[in-house]
Amino acid sequence: MVRTADAVVIGGGIHGCSCALHLARRGISVVVVEKDHVGRHASGVNAGGVRRLGRALPEIPLSVAAMGLWHNIAELVDDDCQFVPSGQVRVAENGEEARGLEERASLLRDAGFNHEVVIGREELRDLLPAVSPHCVGGMVVVDDGHANPYRTTMAFKRKAESLGVRVLEQVRVLRIAKRQGTWRVDTSTDPLDVPVLINCAGAWGDSVAVMLGEPVPMQAYAPMLMITARMPFFVKPVVGAQGRTLSLKQFANGTVLIGGGVRGNAVRTTNTASLEFGGLSVNARTAAQILPTMRGARIVRCWAGIEGYMPDGIPVIGPGRQEGVFHAFGFSAHGFQLGPIVGSIIADLVTTGATAHPIGPFRIDRFDSPPQRQRDALT
Amino acid sequence: MKSHYQLAIVGAGPAGMAAAAAAAECGATSVVFDEQPAPGGQIYRAVETPAAVDRAILGVDYWRGAELAKTLRDCGVDYVPGATVWQVSPTREIGVTVDGTAMLITADQVIVATGALERPFPVPGWTLPSVMTAGSAQVLLKSAALAADGAVFAGTGPLLYLVAWQYVQAGVAVKAVLDTTPISNYFRATRHLAGALRAPQYLMKGIRLLRGIKKAGVPLIRGVRDLRMRGDDAVSAVEYRRGHDWQRIEADQVFLHQGVVPNVNLSYSIGCRHTWNEAQLCWQATTDSWGESTVEGVAIAGDGAGINGALAAEYQGRIAALGALYRLGTIDADERARRAAPARAALAAERRIRPFLETLYRPPKYFRVPPDDQTVVCRCEEVDVAAIRKAVAVGCVGPNQLKSFSRCGMGPCQGRLCGLTVSELIADFTDLPVSEIGYYRLRPPIKPLLLAELAELQTPAASDR
Amino acid sequence: MFTNIGIRDRDFVRVIFEDQEIMVPQGHTVAAVLLAEGIRSCRETPVSGAPRGPYCMMGICFECLVVIDGEPNQQACMRHVREGMSIERQHGVAQIGPDANAAQDPAE
Numbered sequence: 048m049v050r051t052a053d054a055v056v057i058g059g060g061i062h063g064c065s066c067a068l069h070l071a072r073r074g075i076s077v078v079v080v081e082k083d084h085v086g087r088h089a090s091g092v093n094a095g096g097v098r099r100l101g102r103a104l105p106e107i108p109l110s111v112a113a114m115g116l117w118h119n120i121a122e123l124v125d126d127d128c129q130f131v132p133s134g135q136v137r138v139a140e141n142g143e144e145a146r147g148l149e150e151r152a153s154l155l156r157d158a159g160f161n162h163e164v165v166i167g168r169e170e171l172r173d174l175l176p177a178v179s180p181h182c183v184g185g186m187v188v189v190d191d192g193h194a195n196p197y198r199t200t201m202a203f204k205r206k207a208e209s210l211g212v213r214v215l216e217q218v219r220v221l222r223i224a225k226r227q228g229t230w231r232v233d234t235s236t237d238p239l240d241v242p243v244l245i246n247c248a249g250a251w252g253d254s255v256a257v258m259l260g261e262p263v264p265m266q267a268y269a270p271m272l273m274i275t276a277r278m279p280f281f282v283k284p285v286v287g288a289q290g291r292t293l294s295l296k297q298f299a300n301g302t303v304l305i306g307g308g309v310r311g312n313a314v315r316t317t318n319t320a321s322l323e324f325g326g327l328s329v330n331a332r333t334a335a336q337i338l339p340t341m342r343g344a345r346i347v348r349c350w351a352g353i354e355g356y357m358p359d360g361i362p363v364i365g366p367g368r369q370e371g372v373f374h375a376f377g378f379s380a381h382g383f384q385l386g387p388i389v390g391s392i393i394a395d396l397v398t399t400g401a402t403a404h405p406i407g408p409f410r411i412d413r414f415d416s417p418p419q420r421q422r423d424a425l426t
Numbered sequence: 427m428k429s430h431y432q433l434a435i436v437g438a439g440p441a442g443m444a445a446a447a448a449a450a451e452c453g454a455t456s457v458v459f460d461e462q463p464a465p466g467g468q469i470y471r472a473v474e475t476p477a478a479v480d481r482a483i484l485g486v487d488y489w490r491g492a493e494l495a496k497t498l499r500d501c502g503v504d505y506v507p508g509a510t511v512w513q514v515s516p517t518r519e520i521g522v523t524v525d526g527t528a529m530l531i532t533a534d535q536v537i538v539a540t541g542a543l544e545r546p547f548p549v550p551g552w553t554l555p556s557v558m559t560a561g562s563a564q565v566l567l568k569s570a571a572l573a574a575d576g577a578v579f580a581g582t583g584p585l586l587y588l589v590a591w592q593y594v595q596a597g598v599a600v601k602a603v604l605d606t607t608p609i610s611n612y613f614r615a616t617r618h619l620a621g622a623l624r625a626p627q628y629l630m631k632g633i634r635l636l637r638g639i640k641k642a643g644v645p646l647i648r649g650v651r652d653l654r655m656r657g658d659d660a661v662s663a664v665e666y667r668r669g670h671d672w673q674r675i676e677a678d679q680v681f682l683h684q685g686v687v688p689n690v691n692l693s694y695s696i697g698c699r700h701t702w703n704e705a706q707l708c709w710q711a712t713t714d715s716w717g718e719s720t721v722e723g724v725a726i727a728g729d730g731a732g733i734n735g736a737l738a739a740e741y742q743g744r745i746a747a748l749g750a751l752y753r754l755g756t757i758d759a760d761e762r763a764r765r766a767a768p769a770r771a772a773l774a775a776e777r778r779i780r781p782f783l784e785t786l787y788r789p790p791k792y793f794r795v796p797p798d799d800q801t802v803v804c805r806c807e808e809v810d811v812a813a814i815r816k817a818v819a820v821g822c823v824g825p826n827q828l829k830s831f832s833r834c835g836m837g838p839c840q841g842r843l844c845g846l847t848v849s850e851l852i853a854d855f856t857d858l859p860v861s862e863i864g865y866y867r868l869r870p871p872i873k874p875l876l877l878a879e880l881a882e883l884q885t886p887a888a889s890d891r
Numbered sequence: 892m893f894t895n896i897g898i899r900d901r902d903f904v905r906v907i908f909e910d911q912e913i914m915v916p917q918g919h920t921v922a923a924v925l926l927a928e929g930i931r932s933c934r935e936t937p938v939s940g941a942p943r944g945p946y947c948m949m950g951i952c953f954e955c956l957v958v959i960d961g962e963p964n965q966q967a968c969m970r971h972v973r974e975g976m977s978i979e980r981q982h983g984v985a986q987i988g989p990d991a992n993a994a995q996d997p998a999e
């Protein structure tokens with residue numbers, strides 16, 4: 048039996064579920080197709096960081112807009128997603144790093160953003176009493192925070208379903224072809240006929256793009272995380288480091304999550320992401336050096352999730368080359384926070400053909416070689 | 427200890443010790459890691475230095491372990507006690523902590539011989555202090571000569587009767603044995619009696635144990651089909667039901683047991699394929715006839731690959747080692763077959779009793795899938811049946827979704843005491859076969875690892891080579 | 892209550908259990924010592940504050956967690972006594988924030 052709908056979303060991560068939700072709010076009928084289960088990959092297993100701090104310049108407007116939604120997330124999805132506006136801080140361990148932070152702050156001020164605030168040694172100590180004495184300062188965004196990723200993704204899914212979205216799990220998209228002005232999507236079960244197709248396939252986004260004739264230079268890696276047994280409460284904001292890879296946060300239940308982007312190995316065909324303890328060791332050392340209390344922590348679990356990385360570290364968001372095609376993938380390990388807004392942007396594009404958000408830098412054709420781009424412009 | 431071995435064996439129980447002996451005979455550089463301070467595993471724990479003065483109380487079978495331990499000490503393999511293996515990667519990189527130092531070493535072949543653990547026994551009140559397992563009673567007896575006066579033993583399976591018998595031998599009062607074996611199991615088991623009679627020593631042993639318990643005047647109450655533990659800060663009474671009425675026994679110590687199941691945490695975390703064994707009601711690693719798992723170069727020996735008992739584990743250990751030696755190129759196929767022949771014959775003989783035992787001591791569903799909403803399933807995170815029911819209702823139809831949603835299985839025991847219950851509960855709620863529900867996705871470290879140890883991890887490049 | 896059924900000759904070591912000195916046989920695990928001393932519960936859970944004691948005695952269940960020489964979360968059934976070792980019960984719930992029970996951390 049052929050299914051039909053106004054739109055199909057490929058991928059049941061945060062972006063897929065958010066697109067579905069925002070489209071459904073605008074009266075569009077949507078089917079989400081997910082090859083595993085919703086939240087199985089990056090969106091369900093990430094570090095839950097909700098930050099504007101340290102974002103690449105082109106992402107800042109989107110990130111700022113997303114933050115507005117995060118602070119009222121229950122209004123959007125009927126669940127608090129365990130979002131905690133704990134603040135985020137990036138620690139400088141020496142003068143040079145502190146100067147780097149100053150430069151960054153002034154760069155942002157010039158671009159019209161004031162959320163990143165540089166703090167000195169004393170303020171850092173007030174904010175982070177457990178910080179190692181060698182740290183000289185930092186940069187803070189006070190109402191950044193963190194949320195529970197799996198719970199958030201499920202909340203988006205449930206809310207979307209309550210608005211009529213159908214979510215098909217364990218169904219894989221195999222082929223896509225244009226037939227009489229609609230897209231025929233062949234899946235591992237029944238095919239779908241839809242006018243609109245949205246690629247939110249995360250670390251598999253490039254293979255969906257290939258099905259649409261739009262190859263992109265994406266790579267898949269597996270950022271690793273480790274979590275400790277419950278510890279006495281000792282750190283409120285999410286802690287990162289200017290000079291090294293680190294992101295550390297303590298949840299209300301006392302467990303501490305350590306990550307920041309140290310990579311394990313991703314094998315996309317088998318859905319496996321294997322750990323690399325050499326890298327985790329370096330990550331652990333960084334945590335212990337910046338917050339010495341961490342030496343006594345007990346790591347109870349480690350994991351890695353598969354994520355798609357673009358060469359320039361920012362995602363693909365926007366229309367594809369063919370009519371009715373939209374992309375939102377390749378979030379390069381910082382897409383969770385953008386989830387609530389990207390769905391709304393895609394819904395803008397689908398329903399009105401335009402969006403007020405500046406998405407130019409995320410065009411899919413930015414990786415084309417210049418002649419290719421010219422050829423595209425001519426045709 | 428070296429930074430690379432041809433063969434690394436995890437576990438120094440009968441399977442691991444036998445594997446080491448076989449490897450030594452053929453001259454492969456091998457290492458045996460075990461968390462305990464001395465060889466023996468669970469069954470032959472403390473066999474070199476038993477705590478009790480009176481050797482007879484532990485029974486004759488126990489002393490077989492002494493010989494294996496002696497061979498392990500003398501055969502020339504590196505034996506590293508007090509070593510916690512917290513990861514084996516699919517490329518056979520091994521993470522191990524010894525004396526507070528964590529290190530990575532490598533091996534061409536790995537044998538996982540991490541044995542079994544006792545099946546969870548989720549009944550109301552099983553988390554109260556002084557509710558322990560029959561296995562724990564035996565550990566205390568073997569390694570510390572400690573026994574609890576006036577304890578109640580409840581459950582089913584050979585180990586339960588053995589420990590009660592050992593208590594009786596030691597002159598310790600046993601208040602009661604509450605036998606949860608369903609009466610129908612006796613009828614079903616008769617079908618397998620012929621096989622059992624080909625290994626009569628096991629039947630005789632069982633009869634002897636029960637006779638010993640009864641002769642000592644211990645009340646043996648059969649057909650118990652409902653159990654709950656009572657008490658405030660610790661257990662003070664056991665209540666049970668055979669028909670309609672609850673009975674009560676005051677007791678300040680209870681030992682529960684309903685069989686043992688493979689300890690699959692390491693093999694799962696390596697990525698070995700596992701399947702549901704419906705006869706033994708547990709997950710077990712898929713292995714070929716040489717014990718090799720679906721991950722190349724990683725073999726599983728002993729109870730970890732399905733429960734067959736201590737003697738079988740010994741033969742399996744030997745067979746797995748010969749398989750590994752062949753893959754290393756140390757021996758050829760003929761020599762492998764020749765050396766394995768006696769072990770194969772002995773293993774086949776050992777397995778004859780299994781269908782009978784599995785049928786007779788098959789724990790009933792009402793003790794595996796707790797019917798009571800308030801029964802705690804995940805002891806670490808205190809998640810009860812009701813919470814799991816609720817999570818399944820909102821769409822968490824697998825153990826991993828459940829884990830993310832409810833924290834069930836996320837505590838330090840890493841699902842060892844709730845994983846089986848969770849698989850079977852979800853299967854029950856969703857009316858799907860357990861084999862389709864699956865198990866927790868397990869990742870290293872399989873034991874909590876001190877951050878400071880990880881931060882100072884010794885890698886092969888850093889240590890000697 | 893656990894009692895000694897006749898232990899072989901062993902040396903004794905001195906350990907300190909919550910300010911109290913006790914002589915215990917060498918080779919005992921910390922959990923065995925606690926049980927022999929009649930200490931039934933060794934900790935309270937961080938989730939609900941329920942008392943817990945050793946359950947499996949083989950390093951599986953993590954119910955026997957205690958503080959040894961000032962270090963929390965030690966498995967009493969896996970640690971062997973040493974001369975001068977200090978052992979304390981672990982009170983899990985007191986150290987963590989107020990809404991801890993409802994809160995989750997992410998998981999894979």
Ligand SMILES: Cc1cc2nc3c(=O)[nH]c(=O)nc-3n(C[C@H](O)[C@H](O)[C@H](O)COP(=O)(O)OP(=O)(O)OC[C@H]3O[C@@H](n4cnc5c(N)ncnc54)[C@H](O)[C@@H]3O)c2cc1C
Binds near residue numbers: 218
């Ligand atoms: C370990 C880790 C830590 C991170 N930490 C943070 C953080 O702290 N803060 C932050 O903002 N971001 C973080 N990120 C990044 C963030 O998680 C991702 O950018 C974001 O979740 C991407 O969402 P997605 O929906 O694009 O991808 P996914 O969640 O991976 O969803 C894509 C889905 O598409 C499905 N799919 C693929 N191909 C097909 C097909 N052919 N047919 C059907 N289905 C298909 C996949 O199975 C998958 O479920 C982290 C990422 C990882 C891995």
Ligand code: FES
Binds near residue numbers: 944945950
């Ligand atoms: S009693 Fe189970 S881990 Fe110590």
